[in-house]
Amino acid sequence: MNKIYKDKLEILQKRIPIGLRHGLTLLEKTNGNVEKAEEYFRNEMVTLTANKTNVTNDIALKHLVKNNFDIGLTIKSIDEERYTLTELILRKYGNRKEEALDKIMYAIEETHSIERQFWLKFHDLKELSSETFCLLTLMEWINYEDYESFEIALSFELETVTQQLENKLALAELANSLRRANEIQKLLYEKNNTDKGIENYILATNQLRENKEYQKYETNYKEQRSLLIERLYEFVSANIDKFP
Structure with missing residues (x-):
């Protein structure tokens, strides 16, 4: 390496975060002029950033300086x-829609300082906008059903959930399926006096799982779960300004 360029490179690297090869290339291009090499470097980075993000050169330079010319951080x-925050989540997770909705859900909880005792309490969410209330309640119910079971989830805030399905997502058929499944469950629980002991409860749940109509409604939910996620994702995207 030319000793003059070596000394110049050390000076240049103290001024900008540039690698050995790139630095030497610019110094050779500018005949060892450190100031011009630095200018070339800045212009290259600004052009690269502006092309990647479609922002003006001034905005690109501002963020480059802020992030010590690290393109990724810039x-x-x-983007930030x-x-x-919601737009960033939707952009980051792309077609992983359920994961995106989960991330938005927790972003809402953090933004609004919502404290959960494992599962959310729906009555604590009434002060939120109707859009965020819809997302939180439906995603919580979906997660609850995944964790517990369809049978147990029917006893978890079902009226609120079915109202959101009907009024916000236009999924009246799915809402009715959940209500009918719940009605069948209640009838069998009452018939077997499940409040009188575990044996009665086991008998009732066995009858429930063998009930063809109940099975039809449970299958209907399983089959429409992906539609529910899709519709909820569309709902959030259409009301993006109502989310963090």
Whole structure:
């Protein structure tokens, strides 16, 4: 390495975060002029960033300086400035829609300082906008059903859930299926006096699982679960300004 360029490179690297090869290339291009090499470097980075993000050169330079010319951090910084948290989540998770909805759900909880005791208490969410209330209650019920079971989930805030399905997502058929399944469950529980002991409860649950109509409604939910996620994702996207 030319000793003059070596000394110049050390000076240049103290001024900008540039690698050995790139630094030497710019110094050779500028005949060892450190100031011009630095200018070339800045212009290259600004052009690269502007092309990747479609922002102006001024905005690109501002974020580059802020992030010590790290392209990855710069793009992240630009995105954080021009997108909301929910938009960033939707962009990041792409077609992983259920995962995106989970992330938005927890972002809402953090933004609104919502404390959960394992499962959310729906009555504590009444002060939220109707859009965020819809997302939280439906995602919580979906997660509850996944964790517990369809049978147990029918006793978890079902009236609120079915109202959201009907009024917010236009899924009246699914809402009715859940209500009918719940009605069948209640009838069998009452018939077998499940409040009088575990044996009665076991008898009732066995009859429930053998009930063809109940099985039909449970299958209907399983088959429409992906539609529910899709519709909820569309709902959030259409009301993006109501989310963090």
